[in-house]
Amino acid sequence: MIKAENIKKSFGTLEVLKGINLEIPQGKVYSIVGASGAGKTTLLQILGTLGKPDSGEIYFHNKKISAFSENELSAFRNKEIGFVFQFHHLLPEFTALENVCIPAFIARVPKPEAEKKALSLLGYLGLTDRIQHKPSELSGGEKQRVAVARALVNNPSVVLADEPSGNLDSANRDDLHDLLFKLRDDFGQTFIIVTHDDNFAERSDKIIHIRDGIIV
Numbered sequence: 295m296i297k298a299e300n301i302k303k304s305f306g307t308l309e310v311l312k313g314i315n316l317e318i319p320q321g322k323v324y325s326i327v328g329a330s331g332a333g334k335t336t337l338l339q340i341l342g343t344l345g346k347p348d349s350g351e352i353y354f355h356n357k358k359i360s361a362f363s364e365n366e367l368s369a370f371r372n373k374e375i376g377f378v379f380q381f382h383h384l385l386p387e388f389t390a391l392e393n394v395c396i397p398a399f400i401a402r403v404p405k406p407e408a409e410k411k412a413l414s415l416l417g418y419l420g421l422t423d424r425i426q427h428k429p430s431e432l433s434g435g436e437k438q439r440v441a442v443a444r445a446l447v448n449n450p451s452v453v454l455a456d457e458p459s460g461n462l463d464s465a466n467r468d469d470l471h472d473l474l475f476k477l478r479d480d481f482g483q484t485f486i487i488v489t490h491d492d493n494f495a496e497r498s499d500k501i502i503h504i505r506d507g508i509i510v
Contacts, residue, residue: 295320295451295484296341301350303336310336311347312507320451321482323475325495328504334488335456337504341486342454343371354451372401376445376453384429384437384444390416391425394443401448408447415443419473435466442473452484459491471497 301314310333318324326334339345341352343359352359354374362370376397384393391412398408416425419439429437438458445453455474459467471494477483487498495501503510 295355297353298341299351301340301347303340303347310507314509318486320484321478322499323478323485324500324502325498326488326502326504327495332504333507334504338454338456338488342375342377343367372397373448374451376450378441378445378453378455378458384440386429389426389428390421390440393440394447397444398447411447412443415446419443434462435469438462438470452486455485455487457488
């Protein structure tokens with residue numbers, strides 16, 4: 295589903311990625327692990343089309359990402375890729391339901407359809423009684439589940455997550471990890487996750503070890 299060919303990336307004189315080759319199939323959970331500064335987040339950003347490599351190619355469903363215009367890439371990213379970060383990045387002035395709907399509205403999904411999908415996801419994630427609550431009224435675990443629902447609202451091909459449980463206590467961390475595997479099992483959802491959590495990585499379908507900008 296996703297293929298990276300000889301991805302290289304530098305920042306000034308610092309060579310961060312030194313030729314990454316990677317294939318990720320549909321319906322799997324892949325963990326990216328490595329020491330700080332190894333290039334994990336840079337790789338995730340490039341896979342998510344948020345950053346561009348200096349050289350090499352990214353393919354989604356055999357489509358070459360570098361061939362897209364900026365407008366095409368924005369539309370593609372909104373539809374095909376969901377993002378979950380360590381900090382939930384929910385908009386504080388909007389309710390849980392409204393936050394989940396935002397990517398659908400950007401994709402010009404009609405409001406009734408977007409809200410129906412968002413309500414279904416929030417219900418699946420056990421948040422039916424929290425849909426009208428704003429982020430300040432939600433626990434850390436609830437906020438991150440809202441962020442997961444937001445990532446899923448456009449039925450993306452893949453969800454990319456950068457330390458999604460890094461800001462949670464142990465109970466909420468374990469609940470979130472269980473949820474991600476349940477989404478894989480129930481919906482065939484693909485996840486690529488940067489993590490320092492060894493227990494989560496060991497449960498994933500494959501671990502990608504990065505050291506000094508290469509896969510080892």
